[in-house]
Amino acid sequence: MSAIQTTADQQLAAVTRRSKLHPLKMVMYIGLGSLVMMFIALTSAYIVRRASGNWLEFSIPTIFYVNTLVILVSSLTLHAAYGAFKREAANAYKILLSLSFVLGIAFLVMQYLGWEELAAQGVPLKINPAGDFVYAISWLHALHVVGGLAALAVALVLAFVLKLRRTPARQLRLELTIIYWHFVDVLWIYLIVFLSLQR
Amino acid sequence: MATAVITAPLKRDEALIEEFGYDDHFHEHHHGDKYQSNFISHYIFSMDHKMIAKQFLITGMFWAIIGAVMSLIFRMQLGFPEESLAWLQPLLGKWITVNAEGVGTLAQDFYYALVTMHGTILVFFVLTAGLSGTFSNLLIPLMIGARDMASPLLNMLSYWFFFVSGTIMFASLFLSTGPFAGGWVAYPPLSALPQAMDGSGAGMTLWTISLVLLVVSLLLGGINYITTVLNLRTKGMSMWRLPLPIWAFFVTAILGLLSFPVLTSAFFLLMLDRGIGTSFYLSDIYIGGAALDHVGGSPILYQHLFWFLGHPEVYIIILPAFGIVSEVLAVNSRKPIFGYQAMVFSILAIAFLAFIVWAHHMFMSGINPFIANFFVIFTLIIAVPSAVKVFNWIATLYGGNIRYNPASLFAIGFVSMFISGGLTGIWLGNSALDIQLHDTYFVVAHFHIVMGVAAFFGMFAGIYHWFPKMYGRFMNGTLGKIHFWGTTIGAYCVFWPMHYLGMAGVPRRYYSFDSFQTFGHFDGMNKFITIAAILTFGFQLLFVINFFWSIWRGKKLTTKNPYQANTLEWTTPIEVGHGNWPGKLPTVQRWAYDYSKDGIDNISQMQPTMEGETTDH
Numbered sequence: 034m035s036a037i038q039t040t041a042d043q044q045l046a047a048v049t050r051r052s053k054l055h056p057l058k059m060v061m062y063i064g065l066g067s068l069v070m071m072f073i074a075l076t077s078a079y080i081v082r083r084a085s086g087n088w089l090e091f092s093i094p095t096i097f098y099v100n101t102l103v104i105l106v107s108s109l110t111l112h113a114a115y116g117a118f119k120r121e122a123a124n125a126y127k128i129l130l131s132l133s134f135v136l137g138i139a140f141l142v143m144q145y146l147g148w149e150e151l152a153a154q155g156v157p158l159k160i161n162p163a164g165d166f167v168y169a170i171s172w173l174h175a176l177h178v179v180g181g182l183a184a185l186a187v188a189l190v191l192a193f194v195l196k197l198r199r200t201p202a203r204q205l206r207l208e209l210t211i212i213y214w215h216f217v218d219v220l221w222i223y224l225i226v227f228l229s230l231q232r
Numbered sequence: 233m234a235t236a237v238i239t240a241p242l243k244r245d246e247a248l249i250e251e252f253g254y255d256d257h258f259h260e261h262h263h264g265d266k267y268q269s270n271f272i273s274h275y276i277f278s279m280d281h282k283m284i285a286k287q288f289l290i291t292g293m294f295w296a297i298i299g300a301v302m303s304l305i306f307r308m309q310l311g312f313p314e315e316s317l318a319w320l321q322p323l324l325g326k327w328i329t330v331n332a333e334g335v336g337t338l339a340q341d342f343y344y345a346l347v348t349m350h351g352t353i354l355v356f357f358v359l360t361a362g363l364s365g366t367f368s369n370l371l372i373p374l375m376i377g378a379r380d381m382a383s384p385l386l387n388m389l390s391y392w393f394f395f396v397s398g399t400i401m402f403a404s405l406f407l408s409t410g411p412f413a414g415g416w417v418a419y420p421p422l423s424a425l426p427q428a429m430d431g432s433g434a435g436m437t438l439w440t441i442s443l444v445l446l447v448v449s450l451l452l453g454g455i456n457y458i459t460t461v462l463n464l465r466t467k468g469m470s471m472w473r474l475p476l477p478i479w480a481f482f483v484t485a486i487l488g489l490l491s492f493p494v495l496t497s498a499f500f501l502l503m504l505d506r507g508i509g510t511s512f513y514l515s516d517i518y519i520g521g522a523a524l525d526h527v528g529g530s531p532i533l534y535q536h537l538f539w540f541l542g543h544p545e546v547y548i549i550i551l552p553a554f555g556i557v558s559e560v561l562a563v564n565s566r567k568p569i570f571g572y573q574a575m576v577f578s579i580l581a582i583a584f585l586a587f588i589v590w591a592h593h594m595f596m597s598g599i600n601p602f603i604a605n606f607f608v609i610f611t612l613i614i615a616v617p618s619a620v621k622v623f624n625w626i627a628t629l630y631g632g633n634i635r636y637n638p639a640s641l642f643a644i645g646f647v648s649m650f651i652s653g654g655l656t657g658i659w660l661g662n663s664a665l666d667i668q669l670h671d672t673y674f675v676v677a678h679f680h681i682v683m684g685v686a687a688f689f690g691m692f693a694g695i696y697h698w699f700p701k702m703y704g705r706f707m708n709g710t711l712g713k714i715h716f717w718g719t720t721i722g723a724y725c726v727f728w729p730m731h732y733l734g735m736a737g738v739p740r741r742y743y744s745f746d747s748f749q750t751f752g753h754f755d756g757m758n759k760f761i762t763i764a765a766i767l768t769f770g771f772q773l774l775f776v777i778n779f780f781w782s783i784w785r786g787k788k789l790t791t792k793n794p795y796q797a798n799t800l801e802w803t804t805p806i807e808v809g810h811g812n813w814p815g816k817l818p819t820v821q822r823w824a825y826d827y828s829k830d831g832i833d834n835i836s837q838m839q840p841t842m843e844g845e846t847t848d849h
Binding site: 054056059060063064066068072073075078081082085087158159161162165166168169 | 458459
């Protein structure tokens with residue numbers, strides 16, 4: 034096992050020797066930069082719109098805060114899955130990856146409950162831009178979570194179909210998936226902090 | 233200079249690659265064939281950057297012709313309102329209404345649709361996707377010594393998203409209610425209310441979908457360009473040795489990456505307003521006496537989001553032309569580009585300033601005049617890096633051994649257009665002058681010259697210059713020169729008079745000036761502009777004929793480096809295969825602009841410092 038690991042490390046080193054960052058990882062980071070700009074635009078629009086008055090005051094449903102914990106834990110389990118992948122611990126990898134996927138689904142379900150709760154507390158859609166912004170921003174974020182879940186689903190299928198071997202190509206694929214999932218996680222934390230402070 | 237004595241003769245490119253080249257074992261992997269093994273993978277779903285560049289170019293030309301024809305149709309209505317357009321009925325059908333005397337006129341709704349589509353097509357499909365897509369794809373890997381883009385797959389997807397986006401926009405032209413007609417900026421409420429006008433329904437829906445797909449295409453392309461420039465430069469190609477076009481494409485991609493997502497956000501909110509009836513941009517609107525239930529939105533919010541993209545967008549259009557022109561001028565005046573570092577820093581300065589001037593498009597939208605002051609100042613500061621660039625181009629030409637070919641003529645013409653259009657930018661940047669000049673033909677004249685015609689000139693310079701690299705043949709030089717003089721004189725005849733119309737207050741986008749006595753004496757000028765536009769378009773057809781004729785019948789290239797240029801793209805074989813260099817990758821020993829140095833006409837970027845050479849670079 035240790036011999037295999039050394040070979041994998043050597044192969045990885047060979048791939049990344051010419052430049053420190055793998056080109057596809059850089060593609061990922063730059064792409065995430067553009068997604069960040071999208072959400073910066075929305076939150077800036079929020080601030081500008083809020084400053085011009087006729088703005089409904091309400092508090093963010095508690096379920097959104099609880100949900101932050103859900104997606105945070107999913108990031109941690111995914112990180113643990115990455116560790117299991119590197120150790121080539123097949124069972125742990127499958128379990129942790131499945132757990133992350135389930136937590137991702139749970140996040141979406143709870144977001145839906147959050148929107149329901151928001152409407153129930155007197156802020157349905159189309160009452161005031163203050164509420165509509167919360168819906169719009171969290172919808173767009175949920176859409177990005179769906180994309181992350183699609184990537185996780187691919188990883189999950191591969192985990193159960195293929196025999197676990199740590200090859201550079203598979204490690205890179207998993208790393209790209211994980212980078213993206215951490216991104217939607219951190220993005221949600223930014224959004225929830227933003228929405229709670231900018232009331 | 234005169235004291236330097238070079239002892240050894242220059243080595244040939246092949247010898248330089250053999251001796252100093254970097255062997256990346258590219259051709260040992262036997263995967264090259266999957267890129268161009270059959271017709272479909274070679275010509276259609278190609279992952280090769282050179283083929284994708286040609287796809288972008290030819291699609292861009294298709295759109296340029298459509299957009300130009302649109303402008304001719306509305307110019308004919310505007311210049312000759314009393315003449316019959318009934319002969320256009322076979323093309324336009326119900327959009328030409330023929331009265332009892334048999335005089336056909338353009339339907340008013342369709343006039344606005346044509347103006348809107350002309351703007352959308354030229355700005356987004358031709359000068360953004362067509363210009364940057366063509367030359368970034370073609371030149372980045374070739375000039376930095378890379379086998380291909382960082383991700384050939386994403387690169388292919390970038391073209392096909394562009395293609396699908398274009399198909400959707402094209403389909404919207406054939407809707408029974410017509411394409412979107414509310415202006416290329418798509419301000420709400422015309423864009424946000426499907427019932428606002430005919431084109432605001434299905435036309436606007438298709439317009440939005442098309443542009444979102446285009447943004448995806450541009451981002452996929454831009455991400456690739458940035459990664460390739462940062463990650464795949466060959467050995468020795470430091471950032472300060474990059475040829476100027478690469479700097480321009482690199483910064484263009486960064487601009488697009490930071491600004492296009494903002495447009496997507498603006499469209500996202502717009503779609504919610506249209507689709508489910510939220511009120512981000514809409515407030516207190518009455519249609520037919522009945523109040524809509526939209527409350528509390530702000531159309532100004534859309535303008536902020538739109539112009540946060542919209543202003544960087546004009547630099548996304550013009551920066552690639554800056555880069556192309558710098559290279560073409562240096563090569564054809566046989567002189568180093570004057571002030572290489574100043575050129576790079578001015579590109580960076582312009583890119584930075586591009587993000588903090590967007591509100592100068594909104595001086596008359598009701599923004600706070602004190603805030604407008606900041607935007608005035610930053611807008612006027614853009615004149616500084618722009619002037620640096622113009623000075624450097626002229627200084628590059630000064631005293632040069634200039635070759636007058638179509639490429640260099642268009643590059644020189646670009647400088648002329650950029651000066652003419654740039655000076656009026658200083659007028660328009662002042663919020664006080666804007667009270668008179670906003671929404672007049674002065675604005676139309678300004679942006680057509682400075683980013684429309686100028687960017688086209690950069691594109692033409694690039695096409696004439698790198699056509700041999702694309703197709704292994706030259707374009708016809710005589711036709712090219714006729715094309716240049718016709719276009720230059722024609723473009724000035726079209727847009728110069730518009731300044732006078734604008735200063736007199738003639739508003740843009742109007743279908744007819746019949747009911748304004750004060751503009752009556754401009755009839756002749758309007759006729760003149762229309763005739764000039766038709767003639768100028770004729771010269772563009774000459775270019776299109778020359779282009780396609782030369783692909784198959786042009787004079788064949790006999791040497792690898794027909795211009796004696798220094799950059800790496802001319803060290804590849806005449807018929808460039810996949811992977812660009814047949815053997816080793818070239819390595820770089822110096823910057824790209826050692827022309828006429830120490831009495832030597834040109835020194836390739838691959839040439840190591842020679843004994844006795846002066847070493848100021």
